[in-house]
Amino acid sequence: MKPTDISDPEFFHQVVDCQYACPAHTPVPHYIRLIAQEKYTEAYMVNWESNVFPGVLGRTCDRPCEPACRRGRVEEEPVAICRLKRVAADNKEDYKHLLPKIPKKKNGKRIALIGAGPASLTVARDLMPLGYEIDLYDEQPAGGGMMRSQIPSFRLPIEVLDEEVNTITDMGVLTHYNTYVASLKEILDKDYDAVFVGTGAPRGKDLDLPGRKEADANIQIGIEFLASVAFEHADSIGERVLVIGGGNTAMDCCRTARRLGGKDVRIVVRSPFEDMKASPWEKDDAMAEDVPFYNNHVPKEYVVENGKLKGMKFEKVEAHYDADGKRSLVPTGEDLVFFECDDVLMAVGQENTFPWIERDLDIEFDKWDMPSVDKVTFQSTNPKVFFGGDAAFGPENVITAVAHGHQAAISIDLFCKGESLTERPAPFTNLVSQKMGIHEWSYDSEVAEDVRYAVPHAAKEEALQDRMIEVELGFDKDLGYKEAERCLNCDVQTVFTEARCIECDACMDICPTECITFTPNGDEEELRPRLIQPANNLEQPLYISDELKTGRIMVKDEDVCLHCGLCAERCPTSAWDMQKFYYSVTKAG
Amino acid sequence: MSYIRSKFEHPQAQQNTLGFTRRDYEGSISTLCAGCGHDSISAAIVQACFELAIEPHRVAKLSGIGCSSKTPTYFLGQSHGFNSVHGRMPSVATGANLANRDLMYIGVSGDGDTASIGMGQFAHVVRRSLNMVYIVENNGCYGLTKGQDSATADVGSKSKAGKENMYQPIDLVSQALQLGASFVARSFSGDKEQLVPLLKAAISHHGFAFIDVISPCVTFNNHPGSTKNYEFVRDHLNATGTVDFIPMREEIITRYEKGSTQDVTLHDGSVISLRKAAEDYNATDRGQSLQKVREADTRGEILTGLLFVDTDAQDVHSVINTSERPLNSMSEKELCPGSEALERINESLR
Ligand SMILES: Cc1cc2nc3c(=O)[nH]c(=O)nc-3n(C[C@H](O)[C@H](O)[C@H](O)COP(=O)(O)OP(=O)(O)OC[C@H]3O[C@@H](n4cnc5c(N)ncnc54)[C@H](O)[C@@H]3O)c2cc1C
Ligand SMILES: Cc1ncc(C[n+]2csc(CCOP(=O)(O)OP(=O)(O)O)c2C)c(N)n1
Ligand code: SF4
Ligand code: SF4
Ligand code: SF4
Ligand SMILES: [Mg+2]
Numbered sequence: 021m022k023p024t025d026i027s028d029p030e031f032f033h034q035v036v037d038c039q040y041a042c043p044a045h046t047p048v049p050h051y052i053r054l055i056a057q058e059k060y061t062e063a064y065m066v067n068w069e070s071n072v073f074p075g076v077l078g079r080t081c082d083r084p085c086e087p088a089c090r091r092g093r094v095e096e097e098p099v100a101i102c103r104l105k106r107v108a109a110d111n112k113e114d115y116k117h118l119l120p121k122i123p124k125k126k127n128g129k130r131i132a133l134i135g136a137g138p139a140s141l142t143v144a145r146d147l148m149p150l151g152y153e154i155d156l157y158d159e160q161p162a163g164g165g166m167m168r169s170q171i172p173s174f175r176l177p178i179e180v181l182d183e184e185v186n187t188i189t190d191m192g193v194l195t196h197y198n199t200y201v202a203s204l205k206e207i208l209d210k211d212y213d214a215v216f217v218g219t220g221a222p223r224g225k226d227l228d229l230p231g232r233k234e235a236d237a238n239i240q241i242g243i244e245f246l247a248s249v250a251f252e253h254a255d256s257i258g259e260r261v262l263v264i265g266g267g268n269t270a271m272d273c274c275r276t277a278r279r280l281g282g283k284d285v286r287i288v289v290r291s292p293f294e295d296m297k298a299s300p301w302e303k304d305d306a307m308a309e310d311v312p313f314y315n316n317h318v319p320k321e322y323v324v325e326n327g328k329l330k331g332m333k334f335e336k337v338e339a340h341y342d343a344d345g346k347r348s349l350v351p352t353g354e355d356l357v358f359f360e361c362d363d364v365l366m367a368v369g370q371e372n373t374f375p376w377i378e379r380d381l382d383i384e385f386d387k388w389d390m391p392s393v394d395k396v397t398f399q400s401t402n403p404k405v406f407f408g409g410d411a412a413f414g415p416e417n418v419i420t421a422v423a424h425g426h427q428a429a430i431s432i433d434l435f436c437k438g439e440s441l442t443e444r445p446a447p448f449t450n451l452v453s454q455k456m457g458i459h460e461w462s463y464d465s466e467v468a469e470d471v472r473y474a475v476p477h478a479a480k481e482e483a484l485q486d487r488m489i490e491v492e493l494g495f496d497k498d499l500g501y502k503e504a505e506r507c508l509n510c511d512v513q514t515v516f517t518e519a520r521c522i523e524c525d526a527c528m529d530i531c532p533t534e535c536i537t538f539t540p541n542g543d544e545e546e547l548r549p550r551l552i553q554p555a556n557n558l559e560q561p562l563y564i565s566d567e568l569k570t571g572r573i574m575v576k577d578e579d580v581c582l583h584c585g586l587c588a589e590r591c592p593t594s595a596w597d598m599q600k601f602y603y604s605v606t607k608a609g
Numbered sequence: 610m611s612y613i614r615s616k617f618e619h620p621q622a623q624q625n626t627l628g629f630t631r632r633d634y635e636g637s638i639s640t641l642c643a644g645c646g647h648d649s650i651s652a653a654i655v656q657a658c659f660e661l662a663i664e665p666h667r668v669a670k671l672s673g674i675g676c677s678s679k680t681p682t683y684f685l686g687q688s689h690g691f692n693s694v695h696g697r698m699p700s701v702a703t704g705a706n707l708a709n710r711d712l713m714y715i716g717v718s719g720d721g722d723t724a725s726i727g728m729g730q731f732a733h734v735v736r737r738s739l740n741m742v743y744i745v746e747n748n749g750c751y752g753l754t755k756g757q758d759s760a761t762a763d764v765g766s767k768s769k770a771g772k773e774n775m776y777q778p779i780d781l782v783s784q785a786l787q788l789g790a791s792f793v794a795r796s797f798s799g800d801k802e803q804l805v806p807l808l809k810a811a812i813s814h815h816g817f818a819f820i821d822v823i824s825p826c827v828t829f830n831n832h833p834g835s836t837k838n839y840e841f842v843r844d845h846l847n848a849t850g851t852v853d854f855i856p857m858r859e860e861i862i863t864r865y866e867k868g869s870t871q872d873v874t875l876h877d878g879s880v881i882s883l884r885k886a887a888e889d890y891n892a893t894d895r896g897q898s899l900q901k902v903r904e905a906d907t908r909g910e911i912l913t914g915l916l917f918v919d920t921d922a923q924d925v926h927s928v929i930n931t932s933e934r935p936l937n938s939m940s941e942k943e944l945c946p947g948s949e950a951l952e953r954i955n956e957s958l959r
Contacts (some may be wrong), residue, residue: 093616093620094620095617106756264706345627458643459612465617466613466615467613469615469616469617522644522839522840523799523839523840524644524645524646524649524798524799524825524827525649525652525798525799525801526643526644526645526648526649526651529648529649529651529652530614530638530639530648532614532615532616532617532618532619532632533615533617533618533619534619534622534631535619553619553621553622553623555620556621569840570843571841580619580620582615582617584614584615586612586614589612589643590643590648591643591644591829592643592644592645592646592827593644
């Protein structure tokens with residue numbers, strides 16, 4: 021294999037598993053260390069810079085970082101990255117003076133943002149400090165998009181959302197709430213320099229089965245139900261509720277129903293439990309609130325008596341998987357199952373819909389009626405019109421919408437300056453030695469053995485009384501510290517300098533997880549299995565040195581390195597050094 | 610400040626037939642200087658015991674005084690151990706072995722501990738053919754007392770302060786050969802590929818197994834004027850061949866050209882397969898081994914590898930005809946049969 025080019029920022033970037041997996045590439049270990057040092061405000065700002073909504077995300081993020089976390093490969097559970105973010109948000113002090121200054125003198129460019137969800141708000145956050153004038157349109161009475169209309173307040177208190185939305189709108193964004201945009205043409209006619217579409221995926225899917233029309237009064241689309249609860253148009257539901265679907269929307273629907281008077285609330289879903297789309301922790305929370313799950317039940321019919329919904333019938337199935345892992349649901353042949361109910365909540369998916377975009381504006385739509393959007397620049401085929409968030413490629417989550425927003429802001433800025441959109445700014449990186457003494461590093465290199473701490477929850481009886489009571493209480497400072505100590509500091513990189521190595525084997529012998537091997541070179545395929553511990557995790561890179569004096573090379577499997585620094589402590593010649601790698605995605609401007 | 614070795618190990622860490630991982634054979638974290646050759650030897654011992662699937666409680670580690678003699682603390686943390694007095698490891702090993710012949714004895718010593726203060730003890734433990742592995746971690750100096758020249762330092766080799774050594778070195782390998790050791794090998798701490806199979810063979814050998822391991826002292830004897838620094842040693846190594854150790858359980862699969870391989874079957878049925886560098890090397894001819902060691906020395910080379918092995922050697926227990934049953938498993942009544950028995954013995958001698 022060729023020696024690893026560590027001057028390419030992407031090599032060490034991928035070693036920081038959590039940051040790499042985060043769509044916005046938040047410098048996770050960096051803020052976790054700040055939390056351990058009780059520097060909550062700084063930790064908050066590190067987050068705010070990259071993900072814009074630390075308080076919201078510290079409670080609701082889909083957390084793609086956690087399944088990626090190295091800790092989960094070394095022991096049972098990843099670091100509670102998401103809930104640590106909340107510790108920063110909960111304990112921060114005044115940070116207004118740390119926010120970017122907004123120039124009084126504008127740059128003369130006007131931008132329209134349609135939809136006030138996280139994607140649009142991120143574009144505003146990045147462009148306001150550059151002097152842009154921004155009009156933000158949303159049909160809802162306040163900003164936040166689905167963070168406001170969909171994520172229930174027992175998961176995300178209104179005040180937390182308000183604070184973070186206001187931080188952005190207070191930069192001087194011209195908000196046009198309660199304003200439905202019925203025509204993109206009209207907006208374009210207002211001579212904006214660019215338009216960003218962040219209108220989400222607002223249509224909930226329905227299930228057209230026998231009895232649908234007759235039972236209409238007692239069937240609601242899940243996301244419409246959640247929005248009407250959030251905006252206080254609805255405050256009750258029947259005692260017996262069937263929630264159809266197995267995703268996160270279904271979980272929010274059943275838990276909301278439990279708070280509005282639902283006593284016998286059930287989840288009924290086609291797929292087996294393991295295949296349900298909902299995040300494991302959302303399933304746990306629903307089950308903890310006494311919601312039973314009926315898996316392998318396919319809805320067949322709404323049963324109506326005397327013009328009123330009586331219940332629903334389901335066919336029982338079994339999941340079969342073919343050689344490629346493709347699933348088919350095969351009926352068991354048993355009789356249909358009947359569940360009585362007063363109301364049905366339909367949570368079987370969301371779709372995009374753009375009835376307000378005229379089709380003669382040079383914006384190309386594909387056969388699924390989705391706009392053609394560039395995956396890197398977020399530009400549509402009309403160069404002035406950009407898409408981001410759920411509106412771009414279908415429903416995802418808040419952090420993805422934020423990541424899109426940052427990239428779209430870069431594109432809009434380049435576009436307004438007449439520069440090429442494909443020449444994207446390189447990330448900012450920095451690599452600094454952490455050595456302070458023979459066994460002393462400027463980071464806490466000791467590996468804590470604690471297992472993951474659980475976040476305390478409010479008492480169930482109390483929480484179910486009022487949908488405004490937040491269920492998760494968050495880590496306090498003490499628990500936050502302990503959990504922070506579980507982080508392995510994967511951004512503190514092991515950096516190897518061939519010329520210094522005398523091949524004494526000390527690093528190889530001391531490494532607790534046996535990551536380092538000195539061996540003759542070979543092809544990757546041939547090399548991986550013959551390392552001291554075979555490097556079977558192909559997703560993790562090998563760090564390869566140039567040829568050493570004996571003709572061998574140093575191979576380090578990055579997979580389960582604990583970043584404990586022992587290799588560098590045991591190296592007599594400082595051929596290894598522990599160096600902190602800072603990587604941040606460059607923003608617009 | 611860290612210096613704490615995490616208990617986390619590789620999640621798919623390989624296991625031996627006992628279900629132990631390599632890390633189950635480690636000891637406390639080493640307090641030796643970073644990069645010390647002695648630590649590499651400890652790691653090689655761990656590797657050999659792991660591969661041989663040795664039950665840790667069946668091993669006793671013995672040592673004298675010195676950086677080298679400290680190392681038994683850093684491997685086989687679940688085995689027995691005795692850190693004795695300077696140069697006296699052989700006596701303690703002899704006593705322990707006589708009391709319990711069923712344990713495996715791994716003695717670790719230094720060039721100072723063996724070739725200076727312990728020379729007399731060394732000579733006698735070889736001569737008695739105690740069933741043990743005797744490892745000298747040879748760095749050409751007294752590491753623990755700050756690097757004075759030891760008796761294995763070469764003439765002209767410079768100390769860290771720049772002073773040349775004036776005395777002839779004692780070559781422990783030649784000494785062991787002459788004194789009748791039944792297994793003699795030499796290796797280098799920086800060459801685990803050679804050292805690990807040699808250790809495995811030595812552990813499996815019945816009788817006295819001696820391994821001289823050149824082991825650079827990074828702090829006091831790794832400078833350019835020394836003949837025991839990493840670079841000098843690497844440049845002057847000359848192996849008798851490549852050693853493969855094949856435990857008796859396994860079939861010998863690899864076969865090399867006739868004449869270039871010498872297979873030696875040990876007591877327990879395992880085989881040392883020597884892929885010889887030179888056709889005419891015969892590892893079972895003591896006289897020839899001595900001669901080859903000397904020849905290499907005259908050429909300024911360090912001859913390493915398996916130098917000599919005699920699989921028919923008798924150990925001290927068979928020589929003095931002790932009981933098969935270890936003495937430590939006998940009751941006081943059996944061990945001290947009383948004055949009547951003594952009287953009878955005395956009578957027989959009159
Ligand atoms: C029930 C539910 C729970 C969820 N929970 C989570 C969670 O816990 N964590 C997570 O990360 N994600 C969650 N999501 C997903 C997340 O809310 C979205 O992915 C995210 O909000 C998308 O952001 P966006 O900026 O693309 O648009 P949205 O947040 O969807 O905002 C779009 C906005 O545009 C407005 N709009 C649309 N059309 C027009 C128009 N023509 N004129 C004016 N305004 C318009 C809408 O009113 C809305 O306010 C959840 C989704 C649902 C449905
Ligand atoms: C009876 C006695 N004499 C002298 C000493 C001082 N002393 C301690 S270690 C040592 C030399 C050790 O040299 P070596 O065996 O080569 O070990 P190294 O430290 O080089 O590994 C000496 C002379 C002692 N501890 N006891
Ligand atoms: S930092 Fe070094 S010693 Fe520690 S786990 Fe990583 S490679 Fe091994
Ligand atoms: S400890 Fe240092 S000198 Fe020794 S092998 Fe490792 S990198 Fe090389
Ligand atoms: S002084 Fe020399 S022999 Fe002792 S630990 Fe340090 S390097 Fe090893
Ligand atoms: Mg010594």
